[in-house]
Amino acid sequence: MNDWSFGDLADSAHYQQAIDVSGHDVETLFKQLRTMLRIRLAERCLAEGRRNGMIGGPVHLGVGQEAVAVGVAAELRKTDRVFGAHRSHSHVLSMGSSLHRLFAEILGRDTGLSRGMGGSMHLWDQPNGFYGSVPIVSGTVPLAVGAALAAKLQGGGDVGVAYLGDGAVEEGVVHESLNLARMLKAPAIFIVENNLFASHMHISLRQPKESTARFAAANDIPYEVVDGNDVVKVRLAAARLISLAREGHGPGFLEAVTYRWYGHVDWRDDIDVGVNRSLEDLVEWRKRDPIARLVNGLQALGLIDVNELADMEADIAKEVDGAWKMALADAYPPLSALTSQVFADVGVAQ
Numbered sequence: 001m002n003d004w005s006f007g008d009l010a011d012s013a014h015y016q017q018a019i020d021v022s023g024h025d026v027e028t029l030f031k032q033l034r035t036m037l038r039i040r041l042a043e044r045c046l047a048e049g050r051r052n053g054m055i056g057g058p059v060h061l062g063v064g065q066e067a068v069a070v071g072v073a074a075e076l077r078k079t080d081r082v083f084g085a086h087r088s089h090s091h092v093l094s095m096g097s098s099l100h101r102l103f104a105e106i107l108g109r110d111t112g113l114s115r116g117m118g119g120s121m122h123l124w125d126q127p128n129g130f131y132g133s134v135p136i137v138s139g140t141v142p143l144a145v146g147a148a149l150a151a152k153l154q155g156g157g158d159v160g161v162a163y164l165g166d167g168a169v170e171e172g173v174v175h176e177s178l179n180l181a182r183m184l185k186a187p188a189i190f191i192v193e194n195n196l197f198a199s200h201m202h203i204s205l206r207q208p209k210e211s212t213a214r215f216a217a218a219n220d221i222p223y224e225v226v227d228g229n230d231v232v233k234v235r236l237a238a239a240r241l242i243s244l245a246r247e248g249h250g251p252g253f254l255e256a257v258t259y260r261w262y263g264h265v266d267w268r269d270d271i272d273v274g275v276n277r278s279l280e281d282l283v284e285w286r287k288r289d290p291i292a293r294l295v296n297g298l299q300a301l302g303l304i305d306v307n308e309l310a311d312m313e314a315d316i317a318k319e320v321d322g323a324w325k326m327a328l329a330d331a332y333p334p335l336s337a338l339t340s341q342v343f344a345d346v347g348v349a350q
């Protein structure tokens with residue numbers, strides 16, 4: 001790893017087998033499976049809503065990446081402060097957010113997470129620990145450091161979490177954030193979902209080395225690099241880094257190697273094929289499905305049977321469908337919300 005290449009970690013063929021779940025709490029594994037399925041089916045629903053024109057704004061789908069947020073969230077609590085970016089449905093749902101309110105936001109309804117004013121890239125659910133997402137790549141990373149510093153000063157052992165992509169680490173503010181977090185010993189956890197692409201460009205066309213953990217090393221921050229399609233490995237690595245931060249040792253950096261199945265934005269999977277992404281790669285990466293690998297791991301130990309899995313999927317599909325229909329029936333915000341919700345009411349002097 002010290003040449004900062006992923007070796008076979010980025011090679012889907014080596015990682016298509018069942019994940020090893022032996023010795024782990026079965027209830028937690030089932031909860032993780034349900035949450036990953038909920039995220040997957042919700043995003044499939046969004047893909048369809050976008051394809052058929054019911055959703056007006058763009059959606060950035062993370063299908064294939066579900067194990068990252070679900071593994072990390074298993075180690076978080078509601079008083080932590082989580083920040084996302086443009087591809088954050090999994091981040092907010094993994095914290096326990098309501099499917100109905102997420103759908104309502106994306107459909108521009110008043111009941112949405114941001115009162116229907118932001119759409120897919122402006123999510124907010126502070127009661128569940130999700131402090132916000134914005135489309136400005138890397139824009140929330142320094143905010144997570146500030147929130148982590150506040151948590152440190154408050155003394156409750158909470159952490160700030162910044163989800164960012166392999167493309168976001170090319171922004172200067174990420175490096176300032178890493179340095180500042182380290183110097184202030186802020187309990188900030190940087191989670192890089194390295195899906196090898198930023199928009200349509202493969203990492204080999206953008207960076208001299210593929211592992212972004214080299215920036216953690218440069219800032220003397222403890223880091224781990226894991227198979228991001230293995231929810232158990234993600235969780236174990238997150239647990240180590242988060243407990244160090246909670247105990248006052250400062251920031252941590254987790255790089256999860258993964259892949260998104262859809263193109264950069266919206267429902268088509270072939271939209272960025274051609275720039276180092278081929279349909280063959282996609283077929284191989286689909287075999288590295290984090291959900292199927294967890295199911296296979298549970299099956300290998302006789303912990304789940306096909307009927308139980310089918311029932312679980314049917315229940316979640318019903319829940320997703322119900323939330324979608326409820327959101328569609330909700331009202332749009334009133335015209336007055338344009339000034340009461342979008343601009344801060346802080347009595348700015350004229």
Ligand SMILES: Cc1ncc(C[n+]2csc(CCOP(=O)(O)OP(=O)(O)O)c2C)c(N)n1
Binds near residue numbers: 136164264
């Ligand atoms: C500051 C800024 N620059 C450029 C963009 C356009 N843009 C949106 S997403 C994206 C790629 C981000 O890639 P990455 O961080 O790897 O996240 P991923 O899309 O892979 O989840 C870019 C360049 C933006 N939204 N903000």
Ligand SMILES: [Mg+2]
Binds near residue numbers: 167
């Ligand atoms: Mg990326």
